[in-house]
Amino acid sequence: MSSVRVLYICSAGHSGSTFTDMLLGGHSQMESLGEFSFIGKNLALGELCGCGVPVSDCQAWAPIFNRIIRERGTDLRQSPYEIRQWDTHAVQIIDNQQQTPAFLLGMKLRSAYMKYRYQLPQKLYPFVPFPPRVAGYVHNTNYLYNIIRETRHCQIVIDSSKNIFKALALYENNPKEIRIIFLSRDGRGVYLSKINSNMSQKEAVLSWVGYYKRALPLLAKVVNPEHLFKVRYEDLASQPETILKKICEFAGMSFEPTMLDFTIGIRHSVNGNRNARFNRQKKGIRLDELWRTKLTQEDLKIFNKYGGMTNHCLGYHD
Numbered sequence: 373m374s375s376v377r378v379l380y381i382c383s384a385g386h387s388g389s390t391f392t393d394m395l396l397g398g399h400s401q402m403e404s405l406g407e408f409s410f411i412g413k414n415l416a417l418g419e420l421c422g423c424g425v426p427v428s429d430c431q432a433w434a435p436i437f438n439r440i441i442r443e444r445g446t447d448l449r450q451s452p453y454e455i456r457q458w459d460t461h462a463v464q465i466i467d468n469q470q471q472t473p474a475f476l477l478g479m480k481l482r483s484a485y486m487k488y489r490y491q492l493p494q495k496l497y498p499f500v501p502f503p504p505r506v507a508g509y510v511h512n513t514n515y516l517y518n519i520i521r522e523t524r525h526c527q528i529v530i531d532s533s534k535n536i537f538k539a540l541a542l543y544e545n546n547p548k549e550i551r552i553i554f555l556s557r558d559g560r561g562v563y564l565s566k567i568n569s570n571m572s573q574k575e576a577v578l579s580w581v582g583y584y585k586r587a588l589p590l591l592a593k594v595v596n597p598e599h600l601f602k603v604r605y606e607d608l609a610s611q612p613e614t615i616l617k618k619i620c621e622f623a624g625m626s627f628e629p630t631m632l633d634f635t636i637g638i639r640h641s642v643n644g645n646r647n648a649r650f651n652r653q654k655k656g657i658r659l660d661e662l663w664r665t666k667l668t669q670e671d672l673k674i675f676n677k678y679g680g681m682t683n684h685c686l687g688y689h690d
């Protein structure tokens with residue numbers, strides 16, 4: 373039996389991570405969690421589970437919340453942030469009670485610590501522990517992954533939280549069970565999606581470039597290459613059977629043909645791209661390359677100036 377227990381998806385935003393998460397969730401032994409780090413915010417704000425009802429009312433989450441009450445004495449439906457998994461920074465739907473300036477400052481400091489820690493030689497890591505709060509996040513995440521697997525009777529959970537330091541910390545803590553899927557998408561597609569979400573042109577490119585500049589060298593340094601699967605959104609969307617078979621092999625699982633039918637099954641995923649989560653059945657598996665017709669010459673000029681090199685490094689040459 374495969375020792376893999378978690379597939380963690382790393383990518384910049386707007387790169388198809390929710391789509392990938394949902395596709396993998398079509399496997400009978402894989403449970404799609406969405407951007408799991410945000411479950412606290414989803415509960416606090418009454419946001420919807422992938423099944424269409426608020427996470428707090430979802431029948432698939434109820435036994436998990438009830439088990440947490442028994443084991444930890446806390447009801448996440450009443451205290452959503454009690455078992456926090458990671459620092460989260462929401463940009464569209466924000467819980468202002470929780471995401472305060474003080475919280476964001478703490479998050480920035482913890483992120484800076486992790487950044488410098490991972491720049492050290494690997495042999496020093498045992499002497500430079502995670503900050504206590506981050507160590508707690510790792511512990512909590514593993515606890516939640518475990519009870520979800522047990523309660524939902526599946527072998528692997530899919531977490532598309534994307535945060536690179538969460539990926540590295542989970543992997544360092546348990547390299548036998550964690551596998552990383554490193555997803556990229558043509559930066560021009562990401563760029564169009566971001567400017568359509570009202571981000572400025574320059575910011576849209578630079579935030580995407582920033583993710584890969586940070587993530588690529590760190591993954592290469594920390595993660596065993598056999599535990600890292602690199603995939604392009606375009607390949608997954610245009611040749612789903614070929615790529616899903618490869619991902620299943622990577623995870624030590626058998627491919628299931630039902631994974632290719634996007635219209636069946638429910639995903640009790642929290643947070644993530646709304647379109648991918650709620651229009652799955654209607655849209656099916658479809659490659660989105662709208663950028664080819666929607667981006668203007670001026671858009672492309674700005675993209676190439678700031679992001680051309682990164683796109684090239686990710687294998688997009690045309």
Ligand SMILES: [Zn+2]
Binds near residue numbers: 431639
């Ligand atoms: Zn649900």
